[in-house]
Amino acid sequence: METINADKVKLKSIIGRYHIETKEPCGISSCRTPHSKGYLVVCEGGVETNIGNKCGQRIFGVEFKELETTFKKDTNAQRFRENIDKKQNEITKRVIEEISKLRDGEGKAEYLYERVNSYLTRLFDEKISSALIQRAKRKDPFLYEEILLTSKEREVAQELGGNTSTKREMVGVIQGLSAVAEYKTMRRYVLHDLGQDLEAFKSLKSELLSYEELRKWNRWASQFEKKINETKRIMSECNRFLGRSNIDFVRENKVLL
Template sequence: MITLNSERGLVRIMSWDDIESVPGFTSDIDPKTVKLKEIIGSYTFDALIPCGLSTCHQPHGNGFLVAAADGRVTNIGRICGKKHFNVEFTHMSRIFLAAVRAQQSREFLGELKNRLPGISAEVATIKNGQHGAAWINARVNQLTGSSAALPTSIVNAVRQAVRRGDGTLIIERAATKKEREERFAAMDVKGLEHLRRNVPFVVEDRVGQLDGFPALAPGNGLREVLGTIEPFLTALKEADIESLSDKQLRELTKAGGELDANLERLRSIITAGRRLLKRRNIQQLTRFATSSTDNRLFVAFLRDLPN
């Protein structure tokens, strides 16, 4: 494909024949008698194109279209450009590639700006809709203890599940006599009867598995994800893309390049949060309530969750 940087912006051409029909194009220029004016395009082809310099004509797949001071246009590779035109060519190629990148960024941001109404509407629905981000975030904060509303015993069970990294709910208890005997037999501690009699073992019983666990995982905060997406949407809406400075263009393009991934992350967290906050799912934590007061508080929390 060929990329031309013209007054109309970037022009992309698929056929080399279109280049050969450009006024002034020649496939044979003597580098000793010509002065470069500017680089006007670049190309990448699977098929090899002969270099336009009379001293080379070696086929290559990547190169530049250059305009000479006398109006002629030809094509040369990067190696020939540096060899015959030295610093001048290097400077021109940098200017050209920077201009192409800037124009590509403007086109990219323009396309994103056309998508803004749909994206903004989706984010607003995700944020404020029924069982949306605001609703999920408030309840996840309660479950993880970021806001004081649930009993400590329930919060600790959730925190332990988070630390385990898989959403498994575990209750620890003292081992039975039979379990201790089996454990010591496996350890083969002959002659250490005092250990067998006096050392209690703790057994972990798996009593549940929280569905939608990723909504609780560190780094999956909805506030953080929305805090990345919403400022970008506002900045893009207010931006005059054609007037952005190079720095502003780079920063906005970088954020724009991360937008779809952040949107997908937001959707994923919302889906996980809605799975997590089903009444039947969260009800598994009931057995961690250690008093009637704890139980009443937790029942009030459950009452607000969908079936």
């Protein structure tokens, strides 16, 4: 690498980044501090050299910062394109069929959404629905009741300085309570994220996308498999919540909600 005089050259572009075990002297003649990480730059006239991370900003100021921003943006854009192209190749007919099976038919996401929604909006009274929603937000599925202590228990409690009249005893657990908070997310996933968005993603040409579009679809591609698994998990919770014994348990213990 050549040494450059910062007062006599103008930076043209950053062409790479380095991070090595051994330290190499900075390519700026007024610095020459050994660095283990920094950037490879091209100056006007074609001269290439290495500049330490902090040296570039300290010596070249705004000029270097703008080039650094451009380099990072270009690097990210390339990484986004590669990820989008990779995910497009991974979305096979089998994957699309798997998503379709999650969405349509009895016991599937749309059906489960309608069932949970019907309980919360019609089949349960407003007090039960409101209490379930609040419990789901708190992630608190356990129901307790206060029961009177026996005379012997009161004596023990009195000696220990505790409550001498009642004790708290668990009655049971609301199964699949998280479905109350997540069933709308499940529907959004299968209709939009894994539905409309999937169709749009399949036809993308990454080389034609703007940086903001690349960033958006890279995020979508990175979350695609997670959302499939999340949909399956929420469906399982919906089934647990909708079990006949669980619905009966909620109704029988509504005063404890």
